[in-house]
Amino acid sequence: MGKWTRRGVITAGVLTGGALAVGVAIRPGHRAPRLADMMTDAGETLVNVWVKIAPDNTVTAIVPHSEMGQGVLTVMAQMLADEMDADWNKVAWEQAPAHEAYANFILAREYLAGDLNVPGIVQDTLNGAFLSITQAMGLQITGGSTAVRFTGEGGMRIAGAAAREMIVKAAAKAWNVPSKDIRTELGHVHHDATGRSEPYARFAAQAGRYAPPTQPRLKTADEFRLMGQPLKRFDIPSKVDGSATFGIDVDLPGMKYAAVMGPPVLGTDVVDLDATAAEAMPGVIKVLNKGSFVAVVADGYWQAQQAISALNVRWSETSGSRMDEAAVFAQLRTAMDQAIEAGDEKKDVSTGQARRIIGASDKTYGAEYTVPFLAHAAMEPLNATAWVRDGKVDLWSGLQNPLGIRNEIAKMVGIDRDNVEIHNVFLGGGFGRRAMTDYPLMAVEIASEFDVPIKMIWSREEDTTQDYYRPAAVSRFTAALDEAGQPIAWDNQFVQKHDPPEASHIPYDIENQFIHYTKSEHHIRFGPWRSVDHTQHGFFIESFIDELAHQAGRDGYEFRRQLLEGSPRYLAALDAAAEAADWGAPLPDGHGQGIAIVDSFGTIVAQVARVDATGPQPRVTHVFSAADPGYVMNPDGFTAQIESGIIYGLTAALYGRITIQNGAVVQSNFHDYEMLRIDEAPEISVTLINSGAKVGGGGEPGTPPIAPAVTNAIFAATGQRVRDLPIIKSGQGIT
Amino acid sequence: MITFLINGQLRSVDVDPYQPLLWVIREQLKLTGTKFGCGIAQCGACTVHLDGEPVRSCSTPLAAAEGSNVTTIEGLKSEDGTLHVLQEAWIEHQVPQCGYCQSGQLMSAAALLAQTKDPSDQDIDEAMRGNICRCGAYGRIRDAIKTAASALQNSTEEGPDNG
Numbered sequence: 001m002g003k004w005t006r007r008g009v010i011t012a013g014v015l016t017g018g019a020l021a022v023g024v025a026i027r028p029g030h031r032a033p034r035l036a037d038m039m040t041d042a043g044e045t046l047v048n049v050w051v052k053i054a055p056d057n058t059v060t061a062i063v064p065h066s067e068m069g070q071g072v073l074t075v076m077a078q079m080l081a082d083e084m085d086a087d088w089n090k091v092a093w094e095q096a097p098a099h100e101a102y103a104n105f106i107l108a109r110e111y112l113a114g115d116l117n118v119p120g121i122v123q124d125t126l127n128g129a130f131l132s133i134t135q136a137m138g139l140q141i142t143g144g145s146t147a148v149r150f151t152g153e154g155g156m157r158i159a160g161a162a163a164r165e166m167i168v169k170a171a172a173k174a175w176n177v178p179s180k181d182i183r184t185e186l187g188h189v190h191h192d193a194t195g196r197s198e199p200y201a202r203f204a205a206q207a208g209r210y211a212p213p214t215q216p217r218l219k220t221a222d223e224f225r226l227m228g229q230p231l232k233r234f235d236i237p238s239k240v241d242g243s244a245t246f247g248i249d250v251d252l253p254g255m256k257y258a259a260v261m262g263p264p265v266l267g268t269d270v271v272d273l274d275a276t277a278a279e280a281m282p283g284v285i286k287v288l289n290k291g292s293f294v295a296v297v298a299d300g301y302w303q304a305q306q307a308i309s310a311l312n313v314r315w316s317e318t319s320g321s322r323m324d325e326a327a328v329f330a331q332l333r334t335a336m337d338q339a340i341e342a343g344d345e346k347k348d349v350s351t352g353q354a355r356r357i358i359g360a361s362d363k364t365y366g367a368e369y370t371v372p373f374l375a376h377a378a379m380e381p382l383n384a385t386a387w388v389r390d391g392k393v394d395l396w397s398g399l400q401n402p403l404g405i406r407n408e409i410a411k412m413v414g415i416d417r418d419n420v421e422i423h424n425v426f427l428g429g430g431f432g433r434r435a436m437t438d439y440p441l442m443a444v445e446i447a448s449e450f451d452v453p454i455k456m457i458w459s460r461e462e463d464t465t466q467d468y469y470r471p472a473a474v475s476r477f478t479a480a481l482d483e484a485g486q487p488i489a490w491d492n493q494f495v496q497k498h499d500p501p502e503a504s505h506i507p508y509d510i511e512n513q514f515i516h517y518t519k520s521e522h523h524i525r526f527g528p529w530r531s532v533d534h535t536q537h538g539f540f541i542e543s544f545i546d547e548l549a550h551q552a553g554r555d556g557y558e559f560r561r562q563l564l565e566g567s568p569r570y571l572a573a574l575d576a577a578a579e580a581a582d583w584g585a586p587l588p589d590g591h592g593q594g595i596a597i598v599d600s601f602g603t604i605v606a607q608v609a610r611v612d613a614t615g616p617q618p619r620v621t622h623v624f625s626a627a628d629p630g631y632v633m634n635p636d637g638f639t640a641q642i643e644s645g646i647i648y649g650l651t652a653a654l655y656g657r658i659t660i661q662n663g664a665v666v667q668s669n670f671h672d673y674e675m676l677r678i679d680e681a682p683e684i685s686v687t688l689i690n691s692g693a694k695v696g697g698g699g700e701p702g703t704p705p706i707a708p709a710v711t712n713a714i715f716a717a718t719g720q721r722v723r724d725l726p727i728i729k730s731g732q733g734i735t
Numbered sequence: 736m737i738t739f740l741i742n743g744q745l746r747s748v749d750v751d752p753y754q755p756l757l758w759v760i761r762e763q764l765k766l767t768g769t770k771f772g773c774g775i776a777q778c779g780a781c782t783v784h785l786d787g788e789p790v791r792s793c794s795t796p797l798a799a800a801e802g803s804n805v806t807t808i809e810g811l812k813s814e815d816g817t818l819h820v821l822q823e824a825w826i827e828h829q830v831p832q833c834g835y836c837q838s839g840q841l842m843s844a845a846a847l848l849a850q851t852k853d854p855s856d857q858d859i860d861e862a863m864r865g866n867i868c869r870c871g872a873y874g875r876i877r878d879a880i881k882t883a884a885s886a887l888q889n890s891t892e893e894g895p896d897n898g
Contacts, residue, residue, distance in 0.1 A: 069832030232829060235831075236830075236834075240822040241768070241811070241818070242767070242808035242809045242838050243768065248770070248771065301758055301762065301771075302755060379770075379836045380770070380833070381771065381772070429870065636829055640872070640875070644872070651871075669773050670773050670867060671777050676871075678868075683874065684874055
């Protein structure tokens with residue numbers, strides 16, 4: 001944190017009523033001028049995280065991330081409260097408002113420093129079509145599994161430790177004893193020699209007058225009291241009695257409802273709109289032709305949605321209007337062939353002489369894999385409520401990127417950012433979809449024509465057909481093998497590359513590697529989907545390495561072990577998963593097990609899947625997962641994230657496939673975009689490994705290994721290799 | 736005008752009788768714990784009890800509720816605010832993640848336990864397979880239902896005065 005202590009600063013002050021507030025901030029005039037321009041106006045202090053200590057000794061953590069089920073509110077408070085030695089029973093949380101002052105500065109700092117650890121999802125959003133770094137955008141993004149590893153490690157812990165040191169200093173002065181003789185526990189300062197003890201709040205006002213420490217001492221793992229504990233989440237009680245407020249639940253006086261319809265072929269516009277029937281329907285207030293979409297505003301949502309169905313819309317045509325799924329894959333393969341012919345492959349990794357060795361080898365093996373488009377399908381259909389009046393915009397919605405959306409709204413409406421207020425509420429699932437700015441902007445566009453608040457709700461059909469999709473992709477491998485079947489050269493060509501940049505890298509000790517890609521544009525728009533590029537590369541790499549093991553006549557676990565001998569963290573995770581699964585123990589006829597390991601977002605996850613292939617469709621009965629995120633802050637919360645990542649990835653592996661016909665997405669709802677249900681859910685065990693490595697993420701790393709673990713298990717059970725996902729509809733499973 | 740009991744209160748609404756019960760509950764009666772997920776009875780997020788039976792309110796017309804007794808997630812607690820044994824188990828097992836589907840999950844589970852005191856895995860599969868959870872909390876849902884079932888049985892065996 002060397003850079004941090006020079007360039008960042010910890011601030012403190014006393015609030016009305018005697019509460020102490022401590023924040024981690026950056027000085028105005030930061031040496032990275034791009035950052036200062038991006039985040040602040042001249043002279044304004046940028047604050048990352050805050051803690052407040054109220055006169056009743058309640059500690060409030062102000063969390064700049066969105067709660068979408070990953071438990072971020074709780075784990076952020078947990079990290080802060082532990083460094084403070086706060087009493088967990090008196091710890092509360094507040095969602096930070098969408099304001100630059102609460103921007104996710106740690107993300108920005110790492111991004112601007114060019115640190116490769118910055119999650120790709122952020123870079124993609126920054127560089128993408130929606131947001132530009134020159135547009136003075138903010139960075140309060142929840143995604144890329146960033147909360148614990150950046151905001152928590154770099155902000156929450158420092159704020160907590162600084163607050164504690166300041167209170168100790170104030171107590172030492174008041175009691176006239178050395179600071180080192182003061183002990184802190186459960187929100188109290190103690191001086192054991194004289195038997196004195198007071199709550200923190202008693203010294204809050206005095207502490208707020210001190211200059212905060214520039215480098216507070218952080219606890220080592222053996223001193224943790226709250227970190228590492230399975231503390232219960234703050235948000236769960238409100239999620240069992242219906243009282244939690246999601247975006248769709250926002251209710252405002254005089255509010256009207258909007259339903260919308262986007263173009264069947266993404267990127268096309270309304271040519272002709274016949275709204276005669278819809279306008280005559282009960283409750284309908286107005287039909288709006290916004291060019292890129294149409295909307296109906298009505299007294300109730302159902303009325304609005306009924307009227308949408310009664311519209312007659314003709315949309316423009318583009319070259320995309322003639323595309324289908326097969327044409328997309330043909331285009332991707334052509335682009336790959338052409339890149340090779342033209343010699344303009346984009347290099348990801350190039351070590352040794354992979355091409356030359358493969359060309360000269362008489363023992364090579366190759367395979368091609370594909371993955372289809374995928375939609376996010378969060379349980380809560382996209383929605384946003386906007387109120388536009390008097391040169392101001394208020395927006396209520398569940399957002400992964402509230403600051404970016406605030407800036408986009410200000411730009412679209414042509415008002416100052418300060419006149420846009422974002423009210424971020426619980427997200428009914430995000431998975432990357434709610435980092436996009438399209439749906440809140442649509443709500444504002446609609447609401448601009450009214451002086452009352454408008455709640456726009458997408459139907460499930462809109463949610464499915466107007467997504468930003470996990471891209472369809474193709475990956476081709478060729479390996480040269482030595483006499484024993486060990487790979488000595490690895491050539492991997494793939495199409496489409498987003499983030500993280502290292503997703504295509506392999507952990508295996510293979511001396512000669514050439515990993516390269518090409519891009520191929522089409523009208524099906526890209527979106528970050530839980531674990532982003534790792535979803536496809538996890539499947540590609542871990543399938544091919546399994547094929548190489550089989551080619552060598554070796555066990556998949558032992559084969560990987562040998563190639564990971566120099567990587568102790570990988571070995572430990574692989575061994576833990578294999579041990580939990582009792583790898584190698586005999587299974588009934590028609591059953592099989594498969595193994596896979598992927599390092600994503602700083603966390604290594606190994607999984608063993610067991611498959612029963614005796615029925616008409618393969619059934620995944622068990623998943624044994626081992627995860628090393630460096631240190632597990634909340635074991636139960638982290639376990640839940642791994643379980644969740646497995647089910648999300650397994651759903652996609654078994655069923656997930658968005659197809660295209662005449663340029664349009666074919667699937668529309670859960671009847672044809674199928675979800676894994678409880679009767680198909682495997683038993684899951686999760687082994688946690690605290691290796692002490694730099695802290696990694698939790699939300700995404702459970703997803704990438706599951707597809708190859710399952711397809712490798714299907715191969716073990718049946719001898720059939722699934723090279724094209726999904727498993728069930730590919731015709732290559734065991735159907 | 737359609738009149739029915741909802742969470743023990745008599746309510747009358749004057750809207751199109753074909754309007755799905757879901758939107759009446761959410762917009763007219765302002766009980767937003769019941770969620771919209773798919774609109775075609777495929778996901779279970781909108782599950783409520785109609786005379787004790789679990790129904791998908793997104794595909795149940797208001798007219799079907801005439802003279803009936805409707806229970807939503809807001810009515811699952813006792814009148815004195817005591818949580819239903821399933822809600823306690825949901826907290827104990829830390830079931831919800833995003834939480835959006837959980838009202839429907841709980842209402843399906845409550846209907847199951849009302850009829851089957853000691854549900855088998857197969858009973859749970861049958862009662863709960865209509866409820867999608869995109870956060871993948873299925874294992875915890877199963878465990879929580881079993882915890883709640885055994886809590887109910889213990890309290891029944893011990894009797895109300897022995898606790």
